Amino acid sequence: MTIDIIFKLILIASIFGLSLVTAMYSTLAERKFAGFFQDRLGPDRAGPYGLFQPLADGLKLLTKEEIIPESANTFLFLAGPSLAMLTACMTSAVIPWGTYIEVDGHKLPLQVADINVGILFVFGVVSLGVYGVMIGGWASNNKFSLLGAIRGASQNISYEISMGLSIIALVMITGSLSMREITDQQSGFHGMNWYVIKQPLGFLIFLICSFAETNRTPFDLPECETELVGGYHTEYSSMKLGFYLFAEYINMFISSAVMATLYFGGYNFPFMHDLGLSQNVVAMLGVGALFIKILLFIFFFMWVRWTVPRFRYDQLMRLGWQVLIPLAILNIIITGGVVLFFQ
């Protein structure tokens, strides 16, 4: 009993730490990649290869002057970035980071909470995510912020629908809403029975929607600097701004993790059961495999950001409502037909 609890606490702490570190270094990676794509060096002054750059950035944000606009609603103004950060971190609770490790005969699953409606939890938290943007944007009492917030909100609800529909097709195959069960189902065929093979269209829709949900280019209209100054965080400074920026990277990390888990086998890696390794080693290798997948997705996010231009707002809405939703419904119908055919 006690060992379980202690283990859970360690797990929570390490997942939290890992998300933060990944997010931190994602900011550096983003700038490095941007440099690469634009044929320049990127940050390289702080430490070797600019490795201390995130620390320097953090320090800078922490020590900046804190400004709360006079006409802003102070409580909500502070609540905005905190909520953004909170919701960004919440999803990691249901993601299975690895199978389980054995200590003293105890089986300790590498997952904080294996709830049987895990996918619904992810969706619930994702839908909460928009509140950070909305509250912050409104409380700033600034027209640009408000416009950014409204854009963010409408974009989020629009894309949530197709995201949900694409997941329905997946759930029709898995027959379960538990993240762990879905991952375990993908361990067949030498750990390569990934759902992306069975659900290519569903994955594509999910991927596009995750870009929209995380407000990443080409869907970054809520913070589109050419039109809205800084979007919803125009009035923010110091660490509150840092929270918003940071939340975006954590979101990216988490949605990469969700995609890797649902469609790319999660902690399963090729030939995982054929190598004859002990359970603990396999588990640790699984965690590593999952992280490699996540990092690849994060790289993909950045790759897209520095190559694809931003959508216009009407294009974004048209894509969401007139392309993705019909496609997702089509995907459901096809999946239903195929499932029925093979029954």
Added chain:
Amino acid sequence: MYLLQEIIFVFFTLLTLVSAVYMAITTNVIYAAFSLLLTFIGVAALYIFASAEFIGLTQIMIYIGGILILIVFGVMLTNKVGNQPIRAKSINTVSGLLLSSALFTLLMNSIMEINFSKLPWIKNGLMVSGNTTPIIGVNLMTQYLLPFEIIAVLLLVALLGASLIAGRKDN
């Protein structure tokens, strides 16, 4: 463990109640909308306590992720006329208080008098433990198939109506 559960339960009950009351008495519509958010979260948590995880999370997804966003949206765009924030005044406080306290007493009294162990379906419900989601799914597709299908008409009507109201005006 039991104590911990009790504490969490009381926390969410208080969250629901306090935020609901605050929503009712505040004159600032934005605050009302955001305290509704807390109320919904509290209710979702209570559903989960009643071992209805599916309902609880659906509550979060639909009410918080959909409906409340639309409410907040509407409030944000309309809560100021010129530079004057709209205040929602409370009217009929006395009669409202009387009516609601009468209803409260009525419900409270009857809840106190219910012999829950005598209700047979509660026992049946307790026998279903663990994952209720598949059971809900199967029931929707078998016993409650007709309501499930007819709700499609309801949603279609709502959709149609929304587009009708938002669409072109007659000249």
Added chain:
Amino acid sequence: MITLVILALVGLFLMIAGLFDISRKAVFGVAMTGMVAALAGNLYMWDKVPMAYFNRMILIDNYDVAFITAVLGVSMFLFLLSENYFGKIQNYLTEHYALYMFSLVGMIAMISFNNLVMLFIGIEILSVSLYILAGSEKNNLSSNEASLKYFLMGAFATGILLMGITLIYGASGSFYLSGIEQYFTSGNELSPIAYIGMFLVLVGMSFKVSVAPFHFWTPDVYDGSPTFVTAFMSTVVKIAGFAAFFKLFYICFSSVIHYWVEVVSVLVILTVTIGAMTAITQKSVKRLLAYSSVSHAGYMLMVVLVGADADNLMFYVVAYSISSIVAFSVLMLVQEAAGNAEITSFEGLAKVNPLLGFAMTVSMLSLAGIPLTAGFMAKVYILTSVFNAGHGIVVLVAILTAMVGIYYYFKVIIAIYFKTATEERKLFTYNSSSLFKIVLFIGIIAIIVLGICPDIIHNLI
């Protein structure tokens, strides 16, 4: 069941048809054909063994067939008198038709329900369509107001109804009518939530059928909505509402009638009195008809009070609906010509257009309950059964208010026959096609025939 499916499909078909450029006549034809087909499918079920569908979610016996026929027949009658309304809709014509079809789907689910879930969904489909239809005149502020008011009150009533259904489920453990009936007749001690549930359902249903003191939305909503929608709401919808109301109380709660009979009789007395008293001061015929519909709801509620004799309810709703629709269709024409619905607009109508004047008179007589009209026989049947059930005071109040009613209905008749029209009004043309005239004439005949030999409809169930 087939009725429900046909209507839903016709609604869908109409929505898709809206994508293409088709003529108004064709749309009207499709809607009418759909309703005729639905009616045929419904009548086919007459006098068969009661049929249950989809795990007894709906159960169709003669009671349901009769009321569904009434709903469909009355709405067809209304549609045939409606060219003026549909002719004026510029945008989204097919969508309007589709909404009417879907609202009929809701009504059928409401009438033939055998499970409270179906009742609830049926009421919701109906209500949501009506919220939209009430506000369909978008340039008219009072129509917008009607829509919003109806929506807010309706949503509130839905909440109460749902709470009641939940509590009844909490007590009985069943959504099925038979299960609830069993619980109430089992003779065991009833749980307190059963009573509260029952009363909340009573309140919720009363809201929906505008029984006083839950009628406050009615005048504004009926007044603000387009007149055709008002006619639809106060006739077709009332039939469905009371069919469901009666069925629910007759099957489920009749064994505990002593708990609610006093409450319902108070509601009845309040409804007939308030309806009649507030109608006196009205200057607008539309508002007058709105209050009169409240007071007629009181009579229909009497059938629930007696807890028996569904054929009385059937006869009453049909008599009331036909009379009301005739009145509304004349009102629509007059309103179009005069620009308002005031009683003064009717002055001298008999000279300018005798058919319209006569139709209005007959319908007013029937609504007032004057002998030789359908309305009279309907009142006689109901009051007799109420008297036999031992509610003398209710009968007394009803007769007194009926006498008050004669006063305000005759105000319209006096305006038609004994006032002269202004020079300006004499020049009004009341555009109506020959189809309209024929159907209106049939309506007048029906009112009189039902008043003379009521057994055509009465005693059917």
